[in-house]
Amino acid sequence: MEFQVSARKWRPQKFSELIGQEPIVRTLTNAIRSGRISHSYLFSGTRGVGKTTAARIFAKALNCAGGPTPEPCDQCEFCVEIREGRNVDVLEIDGASNTGVADVRDIIENIRYATAACRYKVYIIDEVHMLSRSAFNALLKTLEEPPPKVVFLFATTEQHKIPETILSRCQRFEFKPLSQRQMVRQMEAICKHEGIQIDQASLEEIAKTGAGSMRDAQSLLDQVVAFSGREVTSGAVEAALGIVGQKVLERFVDGVAQRDAGALLEQVQEIVANGKDLHFFCRDLIEYFRNLLVVKACKKPELLINVYVCNLDALKRQAKSFHPDELHQMFRVLSRVETEMRFSSLPQAAFEMAVLRLTDVRPFRDIDGLLEKINRLENSGPASAPPDPTGSTRMASGAHRGQSEPGHSAPGRPPAREDIELKKNPSVAGETSAEGSAPGGIPGFPDWERIQREIYEKKPRFSVFLAQSRLLELNPNAACIELSDPYTLALIGKEENLAAIRAAIEAVCHFAPEVKLAVKSSTATALHDRQNANPPRSPFDKGGREDPPFNKGGLGGFPVSAPEANSEEKSVPGDYNKPASKSETEIIQDALDIFGGIVIR
Ligand SMILES: [Zn+2]
Known part of the structure; x- marks a missing residue:
């Protein structure tokens, strides 16, 4: 027997077989049941959701030998003729190729004659938005006062292109895109009937690529079966559809978690080289980040995530590497580039830039916390406190935390100046980390960011404090963190907090050192003092520098x-x-x- 594509072979022949459009089916069948048939109907919606199919079923319902009936028999002469497209009273016209006013005049001429055998004369005009303006105008009069027993059924994917004057003369029905579940269920039925072996994950992938259009999904299914035969594996689906599998996505997100820009770009090149579609990849990535957020936010993520396609364990593991803020931002970056790529002549470059942006996403600062901190600093009298001339180094460990004296040395002291000092005198920073640890904290300690994230997991508010801190030293014996000010020291220097930091270090580095906290200003200045025997400089100690706040040369x-x-x-x-x-x-x-x-x- 000649091969027939699934979309035609499995075209619904009854209203009860039409899936996903229940409200429309109900309205139409009720209209038939009560004999309130309008002269013109407009079916709009995206491609492959059942508009033309519904129009044909409606034509059968009107003309079935046992009708008009909401459930046409599909057996009688009329039903068979309409199904096979050879009924003379049910005319299907392609609006895309009959756009002119002459074509419409033919219809109008023809309309005056009575039906050959059927009860109703039905004109199904597909892609009606393609008709020219004069063609629409020629139709207007007929639509307003059509002869009895004539029904127009218009179908369109672009309702906005149809003149208002036509729209207002039609009963309008908006066909919805099908849900993934509806499409999977339908394809399952097809595969079962056709003896095709396919797993659930593959069906989900096909449905996802079908994007709400049953006809697209069925065509893709045909394509996949043509590629791999009657036993379909997930690899075959990926190859046939040009999508990447979950393993590739997983590896990519691991790369994002490690902020490994080089590896990510390589992976993008690899995806392109393998002939995969970057748009699909971007779309899948967006969904992946959505799932990561769901895992992060919900107690039972398996209810909200398509577990046939996703690896829940991997999602749970990866979700720990990200702050919710980061996931939100990454989702937005990807959503934006997905749109950009559609209009870009260089979609790959646009995507690569977005990937680089992903490696640069950081959690937002806690504004409330920052404001609170600023208020406290202001209240403690910034200008009145003199700079600490000796600049003694104060350390607080778990054991000595009681000895720390917050507010002792100029709490309002602006931190910018210390940064300037350190940048100007790299030797100072070098001295600070004399025991082999790198200056600047993060560059020398690639694990520090992971440790920070681990800490935020348990203590989200620490993101504010640690963002301004530096890691001076990290080895199995000691971890020394430099904080921005004594207030932060007082807040963090509690035993439970130090324990949390220690636990985070252990989770990442597999050793649990003693955690020591230091305050930035005094440490830097004191060392600077001792090493260079220069008088300490403070923002208030101008020393000949006469920059007014408003630099006139600027x-x-x-x-x-x-x-x-x-x-x-x-x-x-x-x-x-x-x-x-x-x-x-x-x-x-x-x-x-x-x-x-x-x-x-
Ligand atoms: Zn019939």
């Missing part, structure tokens, strides 16, 4: 954000306590510099 008088090499010129926050000392003339001159203009009075 861009329109705004503070210049100087490059690091020029950091001496950077206006530090502490300087903002100074404007009171400016003379009135200076203030006016500043205003003129910023806003322009002249002094009138």
